[in-house]
Amino acid sequence: MISAYTGTQIRAAEQPFLAAGMGDVLMQRASHGLANAVVRELQARSRRLYGASVAVLAGKGNNGGDGLFAASFLAARGMRTTAILTAGTAHAEALAAFERAGGRVHLLADSNASQLAAHVAGADVVIDAILGTGARGGLRGAAAGLVRGLSRGRLASGMPGIVVACDIPSGVDADTGEAHAPVLSADLTVTFAAAKVGLLADPGADHAGRIHVVPIGIEDELPWPAIRRFEPVDLARLLPQPGRRSHKYSRGVLGVVAGSADYPGAAVLACRGALAAGAGMVRYLGPPEVADLVRQSCPEVVCSTGSVAETHVQAWLVGSGMGPGDTEQLRRARDAVESGLPVIADAGALPALPAVLAPQVILTPHAGELAVLLQRLASSPDSPDFDPAPDRTAVESSTLGAARHAAVLTEATVLLKGATTLVASPFQDFYSQADGTAWLATAGSGDVLAGIIGALLAQLGSDVGRFRDAGIDPDERWAAIAALGASLHGLAGAAASGGGPLTAGRISDAVPDVWYKVSLLSKPAGRKRNSHTHPLP
Ligand SMILES: NC(=O)C1=CN([C@@H]2O[C@H](COP(=O)(O)OP(=O)(O)OC[C@H]3O[C@@H](n4cnc5c(N)ncnc54)[C@H](O)[C@@H]3O)[C@@H](O)[C@H]2O)[C@@H](O)CC1
Numbered sequence: 055m056i057s058a059y060t061g062t063q064i065r066a067a068e069q070p071f072l073a074a075g076m077g078d079v080l081m082q083r084a085s086h087g088l089a090n091a092v093v094r095e096l097q098a099r100s101r102r103l104y105g106a107s108v109a110v111l112a113g114k115g116n117n118g119g120d121g122l123f124a125a126s127f128l129a130a131r132g133m134r135t136t137a138i139l140t141a142g143t144a145h146a147e148a149l150a151a152f153e154r155a156g157g158r159v160h161l162l163a164d165s166n167a168s169q170l171a172a173h174v175a176g177a178d179v180v181i182d183a184i185l186g187t188g189a190r191g192g193l194r195g196a197a198a199g200l201v202r203g204l205s206r207g208r209l210a211s212g213m214p215g216i217v218v219a220c221d222i223p224s225g226v227d228a229d230t231g232e233a234h235a236p237v238l239s240a241d242l243t244v245t246f247a248a249a250k251v252g253l254l255a256d257p258g259a260d261h262a263g264r265i266h267v268v269p270i271g272i273e274d275e276l277p278w279p280a281i282r283r284f285e286p287v288d289l290a291r292l293l294p295q296p297g298r299r300s301h302k303y304s305r306g307v308l309g310v311v312a313g314s315a316d317y318p319g320a321a322v323l324a325c326r327g328a329l330a331a332g333a334g335m336v337r338y339l340g341p342p343e344v345a346d347l348v349r350q351s352c353p354e355v356v357c358s359t360g361s362v363a364e365t366h367v368q369a370w371l372v373g374s375g376m377g378p379g380d381t382e383q384l385r386r387a388r389d390a391v392e393s394g395l396p397v398i399a400d401a402g403a404l405p406a407l408p409a410v411l412a413p414q415v416i417l418t419p420h421a422g423e424l425a426v427l428l429q430r431l432a433s434s435p436d437s438p439d440f441d442p443a444p445d446r447t448a449v450e451s452s453t454l455g456a457a458r459h460a461a462v463l464t465e466a467t468v469l470l471k472g473a474t475t476l477v478a479s480p481f482q483d484f485y486s487q488a489d490g491t492a493w494l495a496t497a498g499s500g501d502v503l504a505g506i507i508g509a510l511l512a513q514l515g516s517d518v519g520r521f522r523d524a525g526i527d528p529d530e531r532w533a534a535i536a537a538l539g540a541s542l543h544g545l546a547g548a549a550a551s552g553g554g555p556l557t558a559g560r561i562s563d564a565v566p567d568v569w570y571k572v573s574l575l576s577k578p579a580g581r582k583r584n585s586h587t588h589p590l591p
C-alpha cells in the first residue's frame with residue numbers, strides 16, 4: 055500500500071526534528087536521495103554520468119536548498135552543473151555548497167529569461183526545485199515565463215533532457231493535486247519522507263511522472279495517511295478465494311439492473327465483468343430484449359423480468375446503459391438502494407437516486423457526471439468550500455476536492471473515474487488507483503468496471519474480518535472494495551492492451567489471469583501452482 059500525506063502533515067511530522075536542530079540532517083538525506091535518483095535515471099537510460107549537464111531551477115526556500123545540495127553532489131561525480139535562481143536568492147548553505155562544488159549560478163530576470171531557457175532546454179537533466187510543500191499558489195513572474203517556455207519546448211519534443219521534480223512539480227498543490235499553470239511536467243518526482251497527496255490526484259498526477267520516495271527518518275512520526283493506493287500485493291491479500299466447501303450462493307450473488315433498448319450492450323459488459331471477477335452467480339433484471347442478448351452472450355447469467363424484492367442477492371449493480379426514460383429499470387435501481395444491500399450505482403442511476411444515500415452505495419461518476427451530480431446537490435447548505443455549481447472543467451481541475459465534496463453531501467462512497475481513479479468515503483477515507491493504461495478510455499470500459507466492483511461487493515461486502523485484518527476500518531470497506539475493483543480493472547486493461555488498442559470485452563477476459571497472477575504474490579514460493587513465475591502485467 056502506498057500512503058500519501060498532505061504537505062501540512064509532512065511539515066508537522068518534521069517539526070520535532072527541526073526543533074531538535076536536525077533540519078540540516080533532513081535536508082542532507084533528501085538531497086542525497088535526489089542526487090542518487092538522478093544518477094540511477096541516467097544509468098537506466100545508458101547515459102554517461104561524467105560530463106552530463108545538470109540545470110537546477112532553484113527557488114528561495116528549502117525545496118531550492120534540496121535541489122542545490124543535490125546538484126553539488128552531482129558535480130562531485132563530474133557533472134556540469136548550473137543553477138538558475140528564480141527568486142534572486144537561495145538557501146545560503148546549499149548555494150555555498152553548490153558554488154564550492156564548481157556550479158555556475160545565474161539570477162533569473164525578465165531580461166535573461168529566454169537565454170536561460172535555451173540553456174536549460176539543452177541540459178541532460180533539469181531539476182525543478184522552485185517550489186515545494188511551502189508553496190502558496192503557482193509560479194509567478196520570470197519563473198512562470200521560464201517554465202512556460204520550457205513546457206512548450208517539451209511539448210514540441212525540443213527538450214531531450216530528463217526532468218526531475220524535487221519533492222513535487224512546482225505549481226502543483228501538495229495537499230490537493232490542483233495544478234497552477236504553468237507546471238513543468240516531470241519524468242520522475244523524487245519526493246521526501248512519503249508521497250504527497252498532490253502526486254496521487256489529477257491534475258497533479260499528470261505532471262508527476264514516476265514517483266520515487268526517499269525516506270528521511272521522520273516516517274515514524276507520520277499520522278494516518280490522507281490518501282492510499284493499493285498495490286498488487288494488497289490485492290493478493292484482499293481478493294477472495296473460494297473455500298473447498300464454497301457453493302455458488304455462498305461465493306456471492308450479484309443482481310444486475312442495467313441496459314436498455316438503446317444501450318443493451320452495457321448489460322452484457324457489466325455481466326461479463328461481474329462473472330470474470332468471481333461472482334458465484336449473476337442475476338439479471340431488465341427488459342426481455344436486453345435479457346435475450348445477455349443470455350446469448352453470457353449463458354451463465356440467470357435472467358428475469360421480476361422485481362428487486364423477489365430477487366435474492368448479496369449486492370446490486372444498477373444504472374449502466376440506462377437513461378431517464380427507462381422508468382421500470384430506474385424504479386428497480388431505487389428499490390435496490392432502499393434494500394440496504396451494497397449497491398454500485400453507475401451512469402443512468404446517478405441522477406435518479408435520492409440525494410442522501412449511505413456508505414455501502416458506491417457512486418461511479420466520471421468528471422462530467424460528477425459535475426451534474428454536484429450541481430443537483432448545490433442547493434445543499436453544506437457546500438461552503440466548493441463552487442456551488444462546478445462544471446466538468448472545475449471537477450477536472452480539483453478531482454480530490456470534488457470527490458470529497460460529493461461523498462460528504464451524498465453520504466455515499468464516491469468513485470471518480472479518470473486517468474487516476476479516486477475513491478472518497480463519506481467518512482473521508484481516500485484511495486487513488488492508477489494501474490491502467492490510457493487505452494482503457496474506450497466505450498463500455500465503465501460497464502466492465504461496474505461489473506467487477508459489483509462482483510467484489512457481492513463477495514466481500516460482509517467479510518468484515520478480512521478488512522480489519524488488513525488494517526482497514528470495517529466501516530470504510532466500501533471505499534476499499536471500490537479501489538480494489540478499480541485496481542483490478544486497471545491491471546486487466548493494461549494486460550489486455552499490451553500497449554495497443556483495447557475493447558471493453560477484452561478487459562473482462564483478462565481479469566481471471568490477472569487475478570491469478572496477483573494471488574501468487576501472497577503465496578510462499580513453494581506453493582505456486584507450477585514452476586513458472588508469472589510476471590505481473
Ligand atoms: N522542512 C524540512 O525539514 C524539510 C524540507 N524539505 C524540503 O523543503 C521543502 C519545503 O520548504 P519550504 O517550507 O522552505 O517551502 P518551499 O521551498 O516550497 O518554498 C517556500 C518559499 O517560497 C515562497 N513562496 C511560496 N509560494 C510561492 C510562490 N507561489 N511563488 C514564489 N515564491 C513562493 C515562500 O515565501 C517561501 O520563502 C519541501 O518541499 C522539501 O523539498 C526537505 O529538505 C526535507 C526536510
Ligand SMILES: [K+]
Binds near residue numbers: 117219222
Ligand atoms: K519542486
